[in-house]
Amino acid sequence: MATRPPAEGKPWELAAHPRLAKGTLVGVVVLDGWGEAPPDPFNCIHAADTPTLDALKKAAPARWRLIKAHGTAVGLPTDDDMGNSEVGHNALGAGQIYAQGAKLVDLALASGKIYEGEGFKYIRQSFDDGTLHLIGLLSDGGVHSRFDQLQLLLKGASEHGAKRIRVHVLTDGRDVLDGSSVRFVEMLEEDLARLREKGVDARVASGGGRMYVTMDRYENDWQVVKRGWDAHVLGEAPHKFKNALEAVKKLREDPKANDQYLPPFVIVDESGKPVGPIQDGDAVVTFNFRADRMVMLAKALEYENFDKFDRIRFPKIRYAGMLQYDGELKLPSHYLVAPPEIERTSGEYLARNGVRTYACSETVKFGHVTFFWNGNRSGYFNPSLEKYEEIPSDIGIPFNVQPKMKALEIAQKARDAILSRKFDQVRVNIANGDMVGHTGDIEATIVGCKAADEAVKIILDAIEQVGGIFVLTADHGNAEDMAKRDKSGKPLRDKDGKVQTLTSHTLNPVSAPHEVSRHVDPYVLACQCALNRVSETVCRFQSP
Ligand SMILES: O=C(O)[C@@H](CO)OP(=O)(O)O
Numbered sequence: 001m002a003t004r005p006p007a008e009g010k011p012w013e014l015a016a017h018p019r020l021a022k023g024t025l026v027g028v029v030v031l032d033g034w035g036e037a038p039p040d041p042f043n044c045i046h047a048a049d050t051p052t053l054d055a056l057k058k059a060a061p062a063r064w065r066l067i068k069a070h071g072t073a074v075g076l077p078t079d080d081d082m083g084n085s086e087v088g089h090n091a092l093g094a095g096q097i098y099a100q101g102a103k104l105v106d107l108a109l110a111s112g113k114i115y116e117g118e119g120f121k122y123i124r125q126s127f128d129d130g131t132l133h134l135i136g137l138l139s140d141g142g143v144h145s146r147f148d149q150l151q152l153l154l155k156g157a158s159e160h161g162a163k164r165i166r167v168h169v170l171t172d173g174r175d176v177l178d179g180s181s182v183r184f185v186e187m188l189e190e191d192l193a194r195l196r197e198k199g200v201d202a203r204v205a206s207g208g209g210r211m212y213v214t215m216d217r218y219e220n221d222w223q224v225v226k227r228g229w230d231a232h233v234l235g236e237a238p239h240k241f242k243n244a245l246e247a248v249k250k251l252r253e254d255p256k257a258n259d260q261y262l263p264p265f266v267i268v269d270e271s272g273k274p275v276g277p278i279q280d281g282d283a284v285v286t287f288n289f290r291a292d293r294m295v296m297l298a299k300a301l302e303y304e305n306f307d308k309f310d311r312i313r314f315p316k317i318r319y320a321g322m323l324q325y326d327g328e329l330k331l332p333s334h335y336l337v338a339p340p341e342i343e344r345t346s347g348e349y350l351a352r353n354g355v356r357t358y359a360c361s362e363t364v365k366f367g368h369v370t371f372f373w374n375g376n377r378s379g380y381f382n383p384s385l386e387k388y389e390e391i392p393s394d395i396g397i398p399f400n401v402q403p404k405m406k407a408l409e410i411a412q413k414a415r416d417a418i419l420s421r422k423f424d425q426v427r428v429n430i431a432n433g434d435m436v437g438h439t440g441d442i443e444a445t446i447v448g449c450k451a452a453d454e455a456v457k458i459i460l461d462a463i464e465q466v467g468g469i470f471v472l473t474a475d476h477g478n479a480e481d482m483a484k485r486d487k488s489g490k491p492l493r494d495k496d497g498k499v500q501t502l503t504s505h506t507l508n509p510v511s512a513p514h515e516v517s518r519h520v521d522p523y524v525l526a527c528q529c530a531l532n533r534v535s536e537t538v539c540r541f542q543s544p
């Protein structure tokens with residue numbers, strides 16, 4: 001049980017809902033990456049055939065409202081920050097807004113407190129005799145990491161005694177434009193050159209594309225992490241270069257190259273020796289603040305007993321995460337910045353009130369409706385009341401090739417869970433808008449959105465059969481805008497006149513229902529005026 005004693009004066013018991021009978025099933029459907037934007041050829045949701053959602057909105061337009069899912073509304077540093085799954089599902093699951101990792105790291109860096117914390121003191125013990133390795137996403141996307149934070153950390157670590165630094169870079173192309181890896185590596189190399197002028201031996205040591213190297217999540221494919229381990233830790237990769245700029249430029253010469261999927265590479269010296277494998281006595285920091293895509297690497301770096309792949313060598317290092325990524329596993333045990341303490345989540349309320357819940361998605365989004373939903377805690381609150389079901393995602397096939405993903409399978413599982421009447425809350429994440437949207441393939445994203453709509457129909461039909469209610473919403477935008485735009489909203493074109501593809505999330509709002517029933521007379525959600533209120537309402541609907 002991940003439950004804690006009640007905070008002083010705050011009982012866990014939920015008050016009865018004024019109108020909704022106890023035992024009414026509540027379906028919660030999160031359409032991942034499904035924002036609201038005007039009709040436009042680059043709005044895949046609009047272009048797709050989505051009769052279920054169209055009918056819902058057309059039948060009762062007043063029941064729908066737009067809610068913000070980006071920026072400060074979900075705890076991000078500024079309103080220029082696009083939404084993402086972690087902050088979206090944290091907000092939905094917790095029913096409250098917390099200053100998120102990005103913001104907490106900003107504050108710790110600005111105040112210098114990051115260098116006074118336990119985590120930094122711990123890794124600093126390696127600075128005299130060992131190397132400091134920084135591993136993370138090289139990007140200013142602000143979803144998993146930020147380039148300016150890496151810059152500050154490099155500067156601060158060297159000022160606090162790091163004499164030898166190796167950076168292991170994961171190229172992005174998902175939260176930022178494809179091809180921008182070259183510019184980020186150039187900027188990083190300039191910073192490292194400045195550090196070298198000051199006598200710090202600082203270099204890039206290895207790298208690869210985030211989706212192919214290191215940053216897998218929810219144990220979808222350990223081979224991704226193994227490729228990263230081999231390059232970062234062992235100094236072994238199929239591609240070897242003299243410096244990182246040459247690496248990304250050369251690897252991008254392949255006409256099919258894509259920053260998200262660059263192969264692993266290591267940087268070698270004149271004699272062909274890797275410049276920065278991780279050795280006994282070194283310090284390692286994973287500088288992403290976001291949890292999901294760092295947990296697997298953190299396990300490989302921290303766990304003595306580990307059988308997911310053959311590590312070949314398990315160096316004795318001092319390892320710290322930028323944040324602690326998993327509050328239940330306390331992983332990693334050392335971290336530079338304390339994560340948001342997401343307390344009293346709806347999942348915990350439901351468990352403490354005897355409400356039975358079922359959560360389901362496919363692997364690539366499974367932790368969104370479990371781990372993120374529960375405030376970045378793995379595991380159940382009360383296994384006798386909860387069932388979490390994972391549909392294995394396709395491995396090794398890009399999602400634009402299989403854009404329907406597992407939408408149908410998720411819907412069928414949810415339908416069975418609803419009709420079984422064994423659960424009071426059934427929540428799912430349907431991944432297509434987001435995962436196919438990230439590929440930048442417009443045709444495929446349109447197919448994916450249609451599949452998501454079909455899945456919604458199956459789930460809502462089942463809810464209707466048992467007389468339940470539903471909350472249908474999204475965590476942030478993605479598929480509704482696939483074009484990079486100028487300030488006036490006009491699509492930007494590259495030098496060949498082609499519209500620049502937007503693979504990232506957006507700043508667009510998402511829709512959420514005011515009222516949550518297709519058939520029962522309207523139950524106006526008491527306090528659903530912002531994303532952060534949805535889950536609180538879900539709790540209250542289910543109160544005994
Ligand atoms: O794939 C991911 O890691 C992010 C984008 O970086 O997407 P989401 O927040 O939807 O999971």
Ligand SMILES: [Mn+2]
Binds near residue numbers: 032033086088434475
């Ligand atoms: Mn998402």
Ligand SMILES: [Mn+2]
Binds near residue numbers: 033
């Ligand atoms: Mn996404």
